[in-house]
């Protein structure tokens with residue numbers, strides 16, 4: 077096995093990887109070693125399993141599949157389906173929030189409610205729903221109907237395109253890239269990639285972009301906005317991160333997955349006096365709910381719960397031996413967590429019928445019964461405390477402080493009620509530009525080495541960084557999410573963030589919350605009366621692994637945002653597809669991907685791009 081020093085930059089991770097090895101527990105890194113080297117055809121994207129005349133593998137020697145499809149067609153189809161998997165994940169999550177809103181509107185649940193009526197009315201107004209003098213439930217019903225309709229086939233465009241600058245919308249219309257309905261684009265991609273349909277690689281990629289846009293401006297944005305309505309708009313607050321947030325003297329319950337619908341209820345149940353009393357009876361001093369991955373980000377943003385870790389910390393959190401239960405909803409949950417839980421007293425509890433894990437305790441979590449079910453789940457965690465083996469507990473290190481809660485509403489409020497001061501700071505060059513660093517860990521990359529390095533390099537150059545998803549914990553553990561981090565920033569960023577008392581790296585939420593960054597870009601573009609592609613902004617996913625990250629990258633590019641990936645998707649087997657991704661898209665949508673594994677160079681690329689965009693706006697470098 078590779079030395080643990082090569083696997084991660086973090087001491088807490090290294091300690092747990094050593095413990096895993098000592099205890100004979102396999103982790104993602106061990107399994108990666110066994111899977112390496114990977115199939116070359118799959119890596120290049122030149123394998124097709126779309127029908128049983130195949131499967132086919134194409135190469136220079138053998139350039140056509142049985143049906144006659146060449147590498148361009150096969151790579152484009154594979155990438156199209158890959159992106160669509162991600163768009164489906166985010167969007168189905170968004171749909172679940174509409175269903176919770178429906179349960180509220182229909183009076184079927186008392187456990188969820190409309191927490192932020194102002195936000196509901198603001199959204200309604202934006203998408204053309206009458207709000208004046210109407211009861212909140214009437215407005216909510218119309219919003220619900222409108223968003224359900226956004227998933228269907230009768231719309232010319234999804235509702236939140238109301239936020240997009242007209243020039244950008246015209247560009248999309250000209251390219252047949254306007255996202256019409258979320259489910260429609262997803263289904264159409266499956267259709268197009270059936271044998272004998274869309275056999276023109278660029279055309280397939282245009283639809284991949286449309287599907288991604290249906291995610292970003294549709295499913296994800298609905299997910300974010302309705303989560304704010306139901307659970308509250310995030311506001312700035314302090315919290316902590318790393319495995320040290322797991323407490324030896326408490327019942328530790330980890331929430332993992334993506335949807336706050338489950339985790340919010342778990343947190344509420346964990347605060348119930350009877351459950352706390354039972355925990356004390358068993359010798360614990362309390363119940364500690366800590367977050368993993370994106371549902372952790374959701375609760376961190378709104379409720380300030382501590383973050384135990386990101387993607388590659390999920391197995392390691394259980395290996396502390398101090399986790400009573402891990403409660404999951406869906407996405408990014410390694411099935412290995414069930415096996416590792418089985419090595420300890422840890423209860424693994426799944427909550428979604430669409431994401432069941434063999435060997436898990438299953439709850440079919442429903443809005444009608446949410447609180448009752450959450451109490452039962454917390455109770456299982458509390459009872460498990462009695463079976464913890466103190467001899468196997470090892471919690472590495474002390475937590476670090478982080479600041480969180482930067483929704484667009486919170487940022488606007490901090491700026492005194494409008495985005496004008498931000499526009500001013502960009503115009504003056506104190507903030508030269510902004511880059512969103514988002515996404516995952518990938519065991520092929522030393523954990524968080526790139527996520528942290530890129531953020532550090534950018535803030536030095538007076539480029540504001542926004543982080544979401546698994547980059548949050550990375551930036552937090554590196555000390556970049558506290559106001560003191562301005563000491564690591566360039567002079568302009570230091571001045572602006574110092575005056576506001578905010579970090580130079582802002583936590584903007586979970587991965588669906590990248591929709592907040594889209595919204596911010598659209599608002600800035602509208603304020604300056606330009607297209608999004610004219611802004612001095614960028615996006616990056618240095619350590620990405622998932623289909624969802626690919627969808628995010630593609631909707632960012634299609635929205636006009638220059639986007640960095642730390643390693644390429646499996647498209648290199650087609651020159652046509654690769655060239656389109658890294659240069660051809662510039663002419664079509666005003667932005668491209670760029671692939672760069674060296675974060676100093678990646679930061680320089682962003683710097684150059686931002687200089688060019690600033691000059692074009694007449695702002696100087």
Ligand code: NFS
Nearest residue numbers: 370408515516545546587
């Ligand atoms: Ni985004 Fe969130 Fe993490 Fe990556 Fe997974 S948890 S949706 S996909 S791994 S950031």
Ligand code: SF4
Nearest residue numbers: 124127130132141143
């Ligand atoms: Fe092979 Fe064509 Fe079938 Fe794909 S669709 S498996 S390339 S025959």
